[in-house]
Amino acid sequence: MNDKLAIVGQYLLIKYGRTFKSRKQLLAWQNTKVVNFLHQVLPKSRFYRDRYEGLNLSDWQTFPIVDKSAMMANFDDLNTVGISKDSAFELAIEAETTRNFSPTIQGYTIGLSSGTSGNRGLFIVSPAERQIWAGTILAKALPHSIFTPERIAFFLRANSNLYETVRRQHIRFEYFDLFANLQNHIERLNRIEPTILVAPPSMLLLLAAARSSGDLKIFPEKIIAVAEVLDPLDETYLRECFSRPIHQLYQCTEGFLGSTCAYGTLHLNEDILVIQKEYIDRQLGKFMPIITDFNRRTQPIIRYRLDDILTERQDPCLCGSVFTALSSIEGRCDDLFWLPDLTGERLISIFPDFIRRAIMTASADIQAYRVVQISPTAIEVFVKVPPELQTSIEQQISVSLIDLFNRSHCQIPNIFYQEYVQHTEHRHKLRRVQRAFTPDNRSS
Numbered sequence: 001m002n003d004k005l006a007i008v009g010q011y012l013l014i015k016y017g018r019t020f021k022s023r024k025q026l027l028a029w030q031n032t033k034v035v036n037f038l039h040q041v042l043p044k045s046r047f048y049r050d051r052y053e054g055l056n057l058s059d060w061q062t063f064p065i066v067d068k069s070a071m072m073a074n075f076d077d078l079n080t081v082g083i084s085k086d087s088a089f090e091l092a093i094e095a096e097t098t099r100n101f102s103p104t105i106q107g108y109t110i111g112l113s114s115g116t117s118g119n120r121g122l123f124i125v126s127p128a129e130r131q132i133w134a135g136t137i138l139a140k141a142l143p144h145s146i147f148t149p150e151r152i153a154f155f156l157r158a159n160s161n162l163y164e165t166v167r168r169q170h171i172r173f174e175y176f177d178l179f180a181n182l183q184n185h186i187e188r189l190n191r192i193e194p195t196i197l198v199a200p201p202s203m204l205l206l207l208a209a210a211r212s213s214g215d216l217k218i219f220p221e222k223i224i225a226v227a228e229v230l231d232p233l234d235e236t237y238l239r240e241c242f243s244r245p246i247h248q249l250y251q252c253t254e255g256f257l258g259s260t261c262a263y264g265t266l267h268l269n270e271d272i273l274v275i276q277k278e279y280i281d282r283q284l285g286k287f288m289p290i291i292t293d294f295n296r297r298t299q300p301i302i303r304y305r306l307d308d309i310l311t312e313r314q315d316p317c318l319c320g321s322v323f324t325a326l327s328s329i330e331g332r333c334d335d336l337f338w339l340p341d342l343t344g345e346r347l348i349s350i351f352p353d354f355i356r357r358a359i360m361t362a363s364a365d366i367q368a369y370r371v372v373q374i375s376p377t378a379i380e381v382f383v384k385v386p387p388e389l390q391t392s393i394e395q396q397i398s399v400s401l402i403d404l405f406n407r408s409h410c411q412i413p414n415i416f417y418q419e420y421v422q423h424t425e426h427r428h429k430l431r432r433v434q435r436a437f438t439p440d441n442r443s444s
Contacts, residue, residue, distance in 0.1 A: 003131055010135025011146050018271045023322045030274050030294075034060055037294040038302070044080035045300055061276065063303045065290060068121055071304070079124055079299045081108060088122050099177065108298060113253040121253045124299045132295050133256060136272055138171075140259040141249060143196070143222045146170070151192055153220075155185075155199035156227075182206060186216050194220050198249070200227040201234050202430035205368075206422075208241040224249055229331045231432045233360055233368070250329060252308075254301050255293045258326065265317040268324040275324070277312075278305065280333075285312035286351065288333065307332045311353065328353055331431060337373045338439040339410035347376060347440070348410040352433040355404070359383075362400040363393045368420055373435045377413050384420040 020026040038057045042049050052063055071078060075085035083105055091105055092112040104110065109130060113121040125133070138146055147170055155176040174192055176185055178200070186207070189197075197220040199207065204225060210216035223238070224247045238246050248266050250258030257275065258268045268275050272295060277287035287310055293301040309332070313325035330352045337350040359369050359381075368384040379401070385393045394417050405412050 003127075006128070006131040007135040007138070008146060010132050011139045014136050014139035014271065020271075020322050026270060026322050030270065033294045034274060034292055037297075041080065041297050041300050041302075044297075045078055047074045047078040048300060048302055050077075060292070060303070066302065066304045068307075072121060075122065081106070081124065081126070081298055083108060083110075083124055085122065088124065092122060099179075111253070123253045126298045129296060129298060132272075136256060136269075137249070140256075140269070141196070141198075141222075141224060141247075150196055151194045152196045152198065153189060153192060153194035155203045178203060182210075186210050190217050193218055196220055196222045196224065198224045198226055200430065201225050201230050201238070202228060204238050204246075205234060208238055211241055220244070222247060226251060228430045229329055229432070231356060232328075233356075233366065237367075248329075252306070254291050254304055254306055255296065257289065257291070257306075261317060261319040261321060263317055263319050265313065265319065266326045266329070267317070267319075267321055268326065270323045273301075276303075280309065281351075284351075285314065285327075286310070286330070287312070309333055309336075309351065309353075331433060335431065335433055335435050337379075337433075337435055338376060339405060339408070339413060340376055341410050344411070348408055350404070350408055350410075354408075355401075355433045358400040358404045359397060362396040363389075365389050365393060366397075368422075369432065370420065371433050373413075373437070375413075375437055376439065377411070378416065379413050380416050380418055382418045382420040 020029070035057050038052075038060060042052060042057075051066075055063060072085070075088070076083075087105060088110045089112075091103060091110045095103065095110075096112060105124075107127055109125045111123045111125070113123070142148070142150065144150070149170045149172075151172045151174065153174050153176060155178055172192075174188075174194065176188070176199075189207075197204075197207070197218070204223065207216055211218075220242070221244075223242055223244050225235075225238075226249045230246065230248055235246050245264050247260040247264065248258070249256070249260075250266060250268075255273055256269055257273070258266050260266050268289075273291060273293040276290040276292075278290055279287045289306045289308060289310055291301050291304045291306060309330040310326055311328045311330060313327040317325045335352050337352075337355060338347040339350060340346075341348050355371050359366065359371060363385070365385050366383060367386075370382040372380045372382075374380055381394075381397060381401075383393065383397065398415050401415060402412055
């Protein structure tokens with residue numbers, strides 16, 4: 001089967017071939033897929049074979065968990081095609097430096113994650129896996145049939161053979177390098193007139209500003225946010241500016257994890273992988289995802305804990321899907337705020353979403369913000385507001401944050417206000433809520 005037929009076949013399978021009438025049916029199907037996958041892949045991966053030796057494959061849901069540090073430390077033994085970490089890194093770094101992302105190793109695509117946590121990750125994808133990914137993302141993202149002509153403008157930190165696989169006869173795929181000049185991007189977008197615009201929220205904000213000023217003249221039918229957390233404040237601004245709902249693709253080195261439905265609800269892609277929930281707060285529906293991808297055989301992802309915090313949607317989505325619906329992606333556990341309790345004996349965690357809500361509810365005149373916890377007793381707030389309202393809004397933000405900290409029964413940190421600077425450094429993802437220190441062992 002050639003590449004085109006494989007991609008169209010996967011598209012049709014995802015779009016029309018996999019329907020689940022109940023959650024119970026989905027889970028039973030997933031279990032069968034994973035057990036069959038493990039039988040096939042474990043003999044080929046020394047790392048997983050040794051790790052799971054003697055375990056019953058039917059108990060896979062309780063197998064030891066893997067994280068990024070373990071994956072990178074055991075990269076050579078974990079992948080099933082004999083590619084070394086050193087050679088993969090060498091190719092990936094050269095591609096980043098030269099901005100030429102076409103070279104492969106033995107036909108395998110090598111990619112490098114953006115490394116917002118300071119720990120960059122490698123991924124390996126085979127030609128067959130590229131085709132599966134391409135067919136799946138087309139099925140999840142295209143507003144019309146795969147045979148309907150589309151012009152897709154895709155802004156990325158780094159291009160990849162993986163993304164180039166999306167290019168089809170009726171689909172014009174245009175890569176935009178995030179590191180390139182913004183004005184050149186605007187001129188090129190005006191020439192191309194994309195029907196679909198895909199970019200990180202920080203770039204979408206720059207393009208929205210250009211559209212408001214009249215420099216950017218495009219009217220894409222669909223706008224998709226990727227790579228960064230889509231803050232509710234930014235989502236509202238972008239929706240109003242482009243007069244379109246803002247969709248999301250939730251994708252990372254570890255897989256294509258989620259996408260929005262026609263109603264704008266973000267659902268986990270449980271038809272292509274399993275996502276177990278390690279609850280941080282079950283009552284609030286906040287959990288860390290544990291991923292098992294039964295399509296990834298080159299670099300197996302089995303019981304892999306991602307560091308993101310996801311929040312389940314409490315009410316069912318109108319689309320009727322049995323796939324888990326999310327109300328938000330909060331970011332990483334690394335961005336939990338930790339503040340001393342009233343006794344000072346331990347640290348209390350504050351979810352990033354609570355910080356966001358405290359800022360957003362303080363004033364409707366807040367245009368943009370960042371909040372960084374620099375120590376257990378100090379927080380910096382960067383806020384963009386009309387100059388004449390600066391002092392009053394800062395006071396309102398302080399009241400809102402202090403109310404949150406009081407309700408959380410923790411000590412009130414010092415709150416410092418700084419000038420807001422527009423995010424344009426695309427080597428690093430935009431993080432509206434960020435912790436810039438490592439808490440001590442009093443954390444609980």
